[in-house]
Amino acid sequence: MSRHDVHTHGEHRAADTLALREVTVAYGDTVVLDHLDLVVPARSGRSITVLLGPSGCGKSTLIRAVAGLEPLTGGTITVDGADLSSIPVHRRDFGVVFQDHQLFAGRSVFDNVAYGLRMRRVPRAEIAARVAEVLDLVKLSGRERDSVQNLSGGQAQRVALARALAPRPRLLLLDEPLSSLDRRLREELAEDLAEIIAAARTPAVMVTHDHDEAAALGDAVAVMREGRIEQVGAPSRLWRSPRNDWVARFLGATDIVDVEVSGPRVCGDLGDLSVLAAGEGGTLTRTDIALTDGPHRLALRPESLVVEAARPGEPGAGEVVASVSLPGRHRVRVRLDATGTGTHSQAATGLRELRGVSAADLAVGTRVRLRLDPAAVALVGEDQGGGAVA
Numbered sequence: 001m002s003r004h005d006v007h008t009h010g011e012h013r014a015a016d017t018l019a020l021r022e023v024t025v026a027y028g029d030t031v032v033l034d035h036l037d038l039v040v041p042a043r044s045g046r047s048i049t050v051l052l053g054p055s056g057c058g059k060s061t062l063i064r065a066v067a068g069l070e071p072l073t074g075g076t077i078t079v080d081g082a083d084l085s086s087i088p089v090h091r092r093d094f095g096v097v098f099q100d101h102q103l104f105a106g107r108s109v110f111d112n113v114a115y116g117l118r119m120r121r122v123p124r125a126e127i128a129a130r131v132a133e134v135l136d137l138v139k140l141s142g143r144e145r146d147s148v149q150n151l152s153g154g155q156a157q158r159v160a161l162a163r164a165l166a167p168r169p170r171l172l173l174l175d176e177p178l179s180s181l182d183r184r185l186r187e188e189l190a191e192d193l194a195e196i197i198a199a200a201r202t203p204a205v206m207v208t209h210d211h212d213e214a215a216a217l218g219d220a221v222a223v224m225r226e227g228r229i230e231q232v233g234a235p236s237r238l239w240r241s242p243r244n245d246w247v248a249r250f251l252g253a254t255d256i257v258d259v260e261v262s263g264p265r266v267c268g269d270l271g272d273l274s275v276l277a278a279g280e281g282g283t284l285t286r287t288d289i290a291l292t293d294g295p296h297r298l299a300l301r302p303e304s305l306v307v308e309a310a311r312p313g314e315p316g317a318g319e320v321v322a323s324v325s326l327p328g329r330h331r332v333r334v335r336l337d338a339t340g341t342g343t344h345s346q347a348a349t350g351l352r353e354l355r356g357v358s359a360a361d362l363a364v365g366t367r368v369r370l371r372l373d374p375a376a377v378a379l380v381g382e383d384q385g386g387g388a389v390a
């Protein structure tokens with residue numbers, strides 16, 4: 001099929017699979033992408049894969065490499081099995097949106113959105129119809145004649161998105177498309193973005209450093225670290241099953257502990273704990289995660305540990321050293337009593353304090369018991385899903 005056919009008949013051939021194999025990009029001696037492997041299946045033509053990683057890990061470089069803007073030092077990038085190395089940027093059929101929209105200043109909305117269609121010599125009447133269609137998609141209907149100079153930041157990003165989508169690209173590449181916007185606009189456009197991408201039936205790869213955005217928009221999230229992909233998966237699976245301590249901490253774990261589960265008891269770095277039963281504060285039953293009997297490495301957020309005042313006569317696990325009031329709950333820091341002498345003892349692990357949440361406002365010095373909410377813990381190193389997108 002020629003590119004002209006795609007537009008003449010309004011037919012749209014979305015990419016099925018984008019695959020990066022051993023991709024390496026270096027600037028001089030600095031290796032920015034280091035034998036990176038990533039497979040993005042987009043079977044339904046409407047999935048968003050989010051690249052999430054710390055500043056400088058190479059997210060933008062990866063997007064630029066896929067777009068053809070960054071030469072590879074090694075490795076291959078293929079779409080549906082076809083190698084892209086000899087295909088120049090403008091022939092890849094990808095739509096690209098950058099952080100700072102990069103619109104043609106002083107030109108109209110129409111001229112900006114029509115740009116890719118004119119480059120492909122699409123007939124004039126079809127251009128007008130397609131521009132109207134994509135402006136409708138990004139909620140800017142009727143704004144064709146406006147100069148892009150008069151647009152707000154959010155509107156400019158919508159025009160950039162319309163421009164990228166107009167030629168019906170087979171893949172959309174979005175590099176921090178929301179990060180230049182203020183919080184309210186960002187949330188608004190994030191919601192629209194998911195709808196727009198689904199309506200356009202175009203798979204997208206999107207860079208962000210915002211965890212909430214990644215969880216909200218990503219069908220899959222690829223966690224990047226120092227030029228490599230650490231783990232790929234659906235957001236909920238990543239949180240519940242981080243592959244290693246680094247991923248767990250990057251995704252928000254505040255403490256990582258080794259435990260031995262035996263029935264309703266959890267023993268280990270934390271001392272002895274009981275597990276919250278269903279309906280006791282956790283929304284899931286124990287069996288919803290594989291907290292099976294035996295050893296586990298748990299990644300905890302404050303929400304994973306429910307802190308309660310010890311009952312009279314009960315020794316408790318430690319005492320409150322600090323408490324901060326949050327809406328609807330208190331975040332509490334607990335100093336643990338010294339426990340045991342084995343491999344899970346404090347002497348061995350150095351674990352002295354933990355963060356938890358409490359419904360009551362507990363004074364500093366209060367003796368407390370800790371209970372684990374299985375709905376809010378992650379199991380480190382137990383991911384069964386492999387490295388590809390599920």
Ligand SMILES: Nc1ncnc2c1ncn2[C@@H]1O[C@H](COP(=O)(O)OP(=O)(O)OP(=O)(O)O)[C@@H](O)[C@H]1O
Pocket residue numbers: 027030032053054055056057058059060061062209
């Ligand atoms: N043209 C270049 N020449 C030299 N070094 C570069 C160039 N572009 C990027 N780098 C370096 O490559 C590394 C990765 O940059 P990149 O922009 O891909 O990271 P990122 O994950 O997108 O970061 P951020 O989240 O801060 O945008 C950084 O250390 C950066 O300084």
